[in-house]
Structures are given as structure tokens and as C-alpha cells.
Amino acid sequence: MLNEVLKANDEFVENFEPVSLDHLPQKKIAILTCMDCRLTGFLPDALGIGRGDAKIIRNAGNTIVGEDAIRSIAAAIYSLGCEEVLVVGHTECGMAHADPAKVKAKMMEMGIAEEDIDAVGDLATWIGAIPGEEKNVLETVETIKNHPLITAEVPIHGLIMDIATGKVDVLVNGNEE
Ligand code: ZN
16 A cells, blocks of 8 residues: 555656645634544535645544644644634544444454553543544533633634535534633
8 A cells, every 4th residue: 555655646746836835724723523534635625625724633533532632723723823623523423333342352353462452441432432423523612612721712613514415514603602
């Protein structure tokens, strides 16, 4: 697979006209969304986001486990000028069906020691299994809003995207909170 990627890169670079873009997002928004492969080349277009427009943070299930996503959102707000945050979940999210027992079995099959797996505590929490796509968006918005290092001056919106059509529904309008 690496060779395929490198070959594609050679062809891309050969045909690409470099343009100069600022690292600060032109639309001043940060988006926390899922790593789902079906959102790649899809979600930005569906939201009118072009190259250089927004900070996009992706993880499994657009959820907050530990501080890493918060760190990126804080960087987007305090270092990069983002003035709004969008949490965008999607229908048919794989993390709504994450099975910790299966994950554990696969880990052990691939040589991970059981004691190391057990050391993380609740594996479902660690892996970021979500309670349902919409509920997860609502909870994630609340977690971000209530974090002591996230300013109340920045609205946190919650949306859910239909993975088939790209249509979003607003679950939380941060301007109305
Ligand atoms: Zn997902």
C-alpha cells in the first residue's frame, strides 16, 4: 500500500500548481468530526469548506476521550483564531457498534498482553465507543462547553450528517445557548 501511495504522490506533485495559503483558517471555524473514511473528500464539500478554510480535527467517533481533542480545539481557538466550533457526527458510525470484547480478542490475537489491555481500565471508554450517534454529539458538545479551558465566548454547535446524502441536521445551535 505504501508504494501505491508514493506513486500517487509522484503523479500528484507532477501535476500540481503550488499555491500560497495562510495556516490561519479563512472561515475561523474548527470542526471535530469522525475519522470515518466515507467523510474523506465528502464532509468538507458538503459544508462548503475549501482548502485553508477550517481546522478539522478527526478521531474515532468525534468524541472526547482524555484531553487530546480538547488540546486541538484549544489550539484552534487560542492560537489559530477559530471563533466557532462544530461537532459533526454522522449516521452509521462504526464507533456506535464498537465491541470491546472483539477489540480485546483482536488485540490479544495480534500479540498484545492481556495485562496491558486491562491496565487501560474500561476498554469501551478507552477505545471511545459511543452511546449512539446523536447522543454522542450532544454529550461531546457538553464536554467541550464545560471544559474549564474552553471559553464561553466561542459557540459550540452540534450537527449530525447523513453519510449517504451529506445533509446535516443541527442538534445544538451554539448561538442560541
Ligand atoms: Zn464515525
